Amino acid sequence: MRVSRLMLVTLRDDPAEAEITSHKLLLRAGYMRRLAPGIFAYLPLLWRVLQKISAIIREEMAEVDALETLLPQLQPADLWRRSGRWDGYTAGEGIMFHLIDRQERAMGLGPTHEEVVTELAADLLRSYRQLPVCLYQIQTKFRDEIRPRFGLMRGREFIMKDAYSFHADEACLRRTYAAMDGAYRRIFERCGLRAVAVEADSGAIGGSASQEFMVTAEAGEDLILASPDGRYAANQERAVSLPPPAVPLEVEGLRTLATPGQTSIEELCAAHGFDPTQTVKVLLLLARFAAAPARAVLVCLRGDQQLNEVKLANAVTARCPDAGALLEIGPLLPDHLAGGLAGGVPFGSVGPHLEDALLPKGEASGAGPVLRLADSSAAELEAFVCGANREGEHLVGARWGELCPLPEVVDLRAAQPGDRCLHDPFQRLEAARGIEVGHIFQLGRKYSEALEARFTDETGREEPLWMGCYGIGVSRLAAAAVEQHHDADGIRWPLAIAPYAVIIVIASSQDPVQVALAERLYGDLGRAGIDVLLDDRPERAGVKFKDADLIGIPWRLVVGRSAAEGRVELVDRSGGGGRQDLSAEEALERLLRLHA
RNA sequence: CGGGAUGUGGCGCAGCUUGGUAGCGCACUUCGUUCGGGACGAAGGGGCCGCAGGUUCGAAUCCUGUCAUCCCGACCA
Structure with missing residues (x-):
C-alpha cells in the first residue's frame, strides 16, 4: 500500500481527551477516531492489527478444535430472564443496552453470549456422542459501562473473541479448560505480549474456577498480587494471604x-x-x-x-x-x-x-x-x-x-502487597498492574440447568451439559500491546500484529533514482507476500521518519542518498536492533528471511 | 449517581476578569525557495464561540437554565 493512498492523518499534539499512552498514540497515529464515549471507529491501520490478532486466535482455536461461528447480537429478554440474568444486567448499574422492539418485546444487545449459545446447545446437542464441542466467535460486544475510559481499554462497543465449550462430564470440561489455558498462553506469546495468568473472581458470569490473563503494564486497571517464586498470582479481587500476626490483648475479663x-x-x-x-x-x-x-x-x-x-x-x-x-x-x-x-x-x-x-x-x-x-x-x-x-x-x-x-x-479481607503467602509464609505478595486481556471460566452447569440444556448420557439419563467459556478482548489486546510496546516517538508494534511489516521511506520523492529503487523493492516485497508500505508522499524526509516512528511499523527501509550506489538503510524499530547500511539486495534478503 | 473541570475552525489552545462582532500554533489550498528527523516566506479557505433564554444600543465575554465531554469516586464510621 502507498502511504499517499492510506488516508493517513496523524496528529502532532496529544488529543486532550486521552489520558493513557495507548489512547493517545492510537489517536495521534491515525488508528482510530472516537464517535461517542467508549465508541470508536477502527481506521484501516487498526483494522489490520485487529485482523492479525484475530488470525492468530483463529489458528490457535483450530489447534484445540474449536469451531468458529457467529451468534446474534440482538437477543430476546426472555432468554436472559430464563438464565436469571436479565434484571442484574439491566437494572441498577446493569451493563446491558436494551430496547423495546415494535412488537413491544424487550431485547438486549449482547454483552456476552452464554444464553444464546446455551440455547443453541440445548437445541443441537442431544447425545454424549456429540460431545465435547467448542464454539467460538470474534465479534462486537456491547456493554453500557458505568464509566467508559482509556480509549480501547474500556469501551462500550468492543471486539471480543468468546468461546463456549460443552461436555458430558466435569473431567472433560477440565481438559478443555487446560487446553484453552495453553492456547491462550500461545496466543499472547505469538502476539508479542508479556502476559501472566492469575486466579480471578468469576464475577457476573458465575461458575467455579476462573483464570485471567493479564498483560503487565503501568496503565493496567487491575492490581495483581503475586509471589516472587511464581507459584501464586491472583487478581487482588480474589487474592488470599496470611494477615500479619495480631498483637495479643493481655486483659482479664471484660x-x-x-x-x-x-x-x-x-x-x-x-x-x-x-x-x-x-x-x-x-x-x-x-x-x-x-x-x-x-x-x-x-x-x-x-x-x-x-x-x-x-x-x-x-x-x-x-x-x-x-x-x-x-x-x-x-x-x-x-x-x-x-x-x-x-x-x-x-x-x-x-x-x-x-x-x-x-x-x-x-x-x-x-x-x-x-x-x-x-x-x-x-x-x-x-x-x-x-x-x-x-x-x-x-x-x-x-x-x-x-x-x-x-x-x-468467611474470607472477606483484602490481601495486600507485603502479606505472607498461604503456600509459603516466607514468600510475600508483590503488586503489579495488569490489563485483563483474557479470562477463562469453568462454568459448570449453571446455564445449562437454567436453560434446560440437557443431553442423554451413556446410561440413557438426561443430564445438564457441563460448560466452559473463554474470552479474549481483541480490541483491548491491541491497546495493551501499545501500552507494552512504545517509546517517546510512538508505537513499536510486535511484528506479528503490526499493520504492516515494512515501510519503505523515499527520502526525496523528487529523486528519480530513489523512486525507482524504492518502487522495485516495494514490488519485490509485495510479491513475496510481505505486508509493505511505500511512503511515496511528497513530504520532507523528516516528516516521513516521524510518521513512520509514530505508526510503529517494525521495519523501516530508507531509500535515500546512497540509492545511486544501490544502497539502502534498514532500521529495526520493534526489535531495537538499530540501523544498518546495506545493499538493496541484502536488505531485501533479510526481510524475506524474516517472513519465512 | 455524587464531586471536579472544560466546551472557541479538523487537532492543541488564547481571548472572558474590565461587553464593541474572533485570534495563535499545527493541519488544509496555491505559489516560490528548501529537501535525511515534524522547513521558510507569501497569499488563501474554513468558526451557528456547545445549545436555549435573559440583561444590554451591542454578548465568545455578564446572568439563568440546559446539553455534552473529560477527570476523580462509586470505599467501610
Whole structure:
C-alpha cells in the first residue's frame, strides 16, 4: 500500500481527551477516531492489527478444535430472564443496552453470549456422542459501562473473541479448560505480549474456577498480587494471604472503656495505646436485590484489615439464593434509618453484638434477620477491643461466645502487597498492574440447568451439559500491546500484529533514482507476500521518519542518498536492533528471511 | 449517581476578569525557495464561540437554565 493512498492523518499534539499512552498514540497515529464515549471507529491501520490478532486466535482455536461461528447480537429478554440474568444486567448499574422492539418485546444487545449459545446447545446437542464441542466467535460486544475510559481499554462497543465449550462430564470440561489455558498462553506469546495468568473472581458470569490473563503494564486497571517464586498470582479481587500476626490483648475479663469522640480505629488506638490488630471493626452494610427486599449485613473484620467488596458480594449472593441478582451493596447510612439505630446507638460505636432489634425493619433498612459474617482475621482473636453499642464507649477484652456467638466465618479481607503467602509464609505478595486481556471460566452447569440444556448420557439419563467459556478482548489486546510496546516517538508494534511489516521511506520523492529503487523493492516485497508500505508522499524526509516512528511499523527501509550506489538503510524499530547500511539486495534478503 | 473541570475552525489552545462582532500554533489550498528527523516566506479557505433564554444600543465575554465531554469516586464510621 502507498502511504499517499492510506488516508493517513496523524496528529502532532496529544488529543486532550486521552489520558493513557495507548489512547493517545492510537489517536495521534491515525488508528482510530472516537464517535461517542467508549465508541470508536477502527481506521484501516487498526483494522489490520485487529485482523492479525484475530488470525492468530483463529489458528490457535483450530489447534484445540474449536469451531468458529457467529451468534446474534440482538437477543430476546426472555432468554436472559430464563438464565436469571436479565434484571442484574439491566437494572441498577446493569451493563446491558436494551430496547423495546415494535412488537413491544424487550431485547438486549449482547454483552456476552452464554444464553444464546446455551440455547443453541440445548437445541443441537442431544447425545454424549456429540460431545465435547467448542464454539467460538470474534465479534462486537456491547456493554453500557458505568464509566467508559482509556480509549480501547474500556469501551462500550468492543471486539471480543468468546468461546463456549460443552461436555458430558466435569473431567472433560477440565481438559478443555487446560487446553484453552495453553492456547491462550500461545496466543499472547505469538502476539508479542508479556502476559501472566492469575486466579480471578468469576464475577457476573458465575461458575467455579476462573483464570485471567493479564498483560503487565503501568496503565493496567487491575492490581495483581503475586509471589516472587511464581507459584501464586491472583487478581487482588480474589487474592488470599496470611494477615500479619495480631498483637495479643493481655486483659482479664471484660471492661468498659470511655472513648468519647473516638469513632475510628486510628483515634481509638492513638488514645489508648492499642494496636489495630487487637480491635474488631464492625461494618454495617445494606444489600439490595433484584427480587427481594434489601437486607442489612453486619461484617466483622480485624481493625487493621480492609474489606474486599468482591468477596463480600460473592458471600452475600451465596447466602441469599432466592433474592435474585445482588444489585448493590454499600454502607448502611443513617439516612436509611429514620432516626438512626434504635436505642440511640451511634454508627461509630457499633459492636459485633448489635441486636437485630436495634435495626428498624423496613424496605430502606433491610428486611429479615441481619446477615452476620466475620472474616477469619477477626474470628481468630482470643480477646479484642470493639464498639460497645453505646455512645462514647468501647469494650476491652471481649470474646467470641461470651459477647455474642461467632458469626459465620468467611474470607472477606483484602490481601495486600507485603502479606505472607498461604503456600509459603516466607514468600510475600508483590503488586503489579495488569490489563485483563483474557479470562477463562469453568462454568459448570449453571446455564445449562437454567436453560434446560440437557443431553442423554451413556446410561440413557438426561443430564445438564457441563460448560466452559473463554474470552479474549481483541480490541483491548491491541491497546495493551501499545501500552507494552512504545517509546517517546510512538508505537513499536510486535511484528506479528503490526499493520504492516515494512515501510519503505523515499527520502526525496523528487529523486528519480530513489523512486525507482524504492518502487522495485516495494514490488519485490509485495510479491513475496510481505505486508509493505511505500511512503511515496511528497513530504520532507523528516516528516516521513516521524510518521513512520509514530505508526510503529517494525521495519523501516530508507531509500535515500546512497540509492545511486544501490544502497539502502534498514532500521529495526520493534526489535531495537538499530540501523544498518546495506545493499538493496541484502536488505531485501533479510526481510524475506524474516517472513519465512 | 455524587464531586471536579472544560466546551472557541479538523487537532492543541488564547481571548472572558474590565461587553464593541474572533485570534495563535499545527493541519488544509496555491505559489516560490528548501529537501535525511515534524522547513521558510507569501497569499488563501474554513468558526451557528456547545445549545436555549435573559440583561444590554451591542454578548465568545455578564446572568439563568440546559446539553455534552473529560477527570476523580462509586470505599467501610
